[in-house]
Amino acid sequence: MMDDFAEIRPYHDDEVVPVLAKLLGDAELLNVVANLRIPKLNRYLPWLVRPLVAWYLRRELNGVANVAGFQRVIKQYMDTMIEDHTCSFNVSGLDALAPNSAYLFISNHRDIALDPAFVNYALYHHERDTVRIAIGDNLLSKPFAADLMRLNKSFIVRRSAKGPRQMLAAFRQLASYIRFSLLEERSSIWIAQREGRAKDGNDATEAAVIKMIGMAQQKPEESFSDYINKLNIVPVSISYEWDPLDAAKAQELVHVERDGAYLKAEHEDLKSIAIGVLGNKGDVHVSFGAPLKGEFADAARVAAVLDEAIIDQYRLHASNVLAYMRIYNDESWRELRVPQITDRDVADFEQRFAKIPEAFRLKAMEIYANPVCNQLRSRDLRAIEKAV
DSSP: OGGGGTTTSOOOGGGHHHHHHHHHTOHHHHHHHHHHHOHHHHHHOHHHHHHHHHHHHHHHTTTOOSHHHHHHHHHHHHHHHHHHHOSEEEEESGGGSOTTOOOEEEEOOSOTTHHHHHHHHHHHHTTOOOOEEEEEGGGOOSHHHHHHHHHTTEEEEOTTOOHHHHHHHHHHHHHHHHHIIIIISOOOEEEESSSSOOTTSOOOOOHHHHHHHHTTOOTTTSOHHHHHHHTTEEEEEEEESSOTTHHHHHHHHHHHHHHSOOOOOTTHHHHHHHHHHHSOOOEEEEEEOOOOOSOOOSHHHHHHHHHHHHHHHOOOOHHHHHHHHHHHOOSGGGGSOOOOOOHHHHHHHHHHHHTSOHHHHHHHHHHHHHHHHHHHHHHHHHHHHHHO
């Protein structure tokens, strides 16, 4: 049955060795790694650098014969990245989830690569199986990128499908694969709550994502609500104290407001991945919620429940509170679960925003302030519902 998903599924263990052999001879991959590791030397002496990179990669991947072995190598780099580019990494809610159950983790989406990477890192260090990761083919403009992602348990969302029929077929295949992974293979999945990152800091689930997942519902024996309950959907909130791409996101948002559109440069998403990985993220928190259970009339209702959980679970940082104070100058944030603000927090905040061009500074602050606004709005809605 897995042949039905051969074009999109992660690689199997018996495919790992030949795929790695192909990658180690890929000139584009070697050039990308060389530019990341030793850019100046690669610019002037590429004929020397690339064979050295190939030798280095062969040494790192020596003995890797299956997906678990490849992920152990990835883990080493994740450990280094977290030590070098985050101040702390904290997890909450995971202990309440059964270790051997398969879950559909649906999270907010702030960083292309790091959102699922941090979820996997949390699971790995709590001795849980890692997830299969949904990734759009728009991020896989290079063949080596697709191979690397599929080695790391990613499956492909074919957003580039043309025409209504092709798109419908792609979505049905994707929905069927998600069902097969969760209910047949008992393997957990991560998927973002929306297509594209929440660049403005407003986390909102697209009902279209839920509708796509629901396309694998088996009628008439399953109702929509039954199927949603069966999937073990877990809302996940990932919060970064600092977003390495805050200035770039603010610039894009300003351009969209001013010009009506923003034209991405070629391979801009791949460059964003590198900046996100290598930039300072400060304190990072991953919060796992309780699996969704109950009656769900439609996809919009599922999206609303997910939104409420993801917003309320979101762990606010000093950067969020300081941005909110600077923009709105009120004290309502004190009613939320917020960190204690220190003089160091204020100094770091001032220093960071002083480096952002003035034309984009307010928009960058809004990105950090919006999670506070959303939690306040969620609190007010609950108070109204209780009063009614």
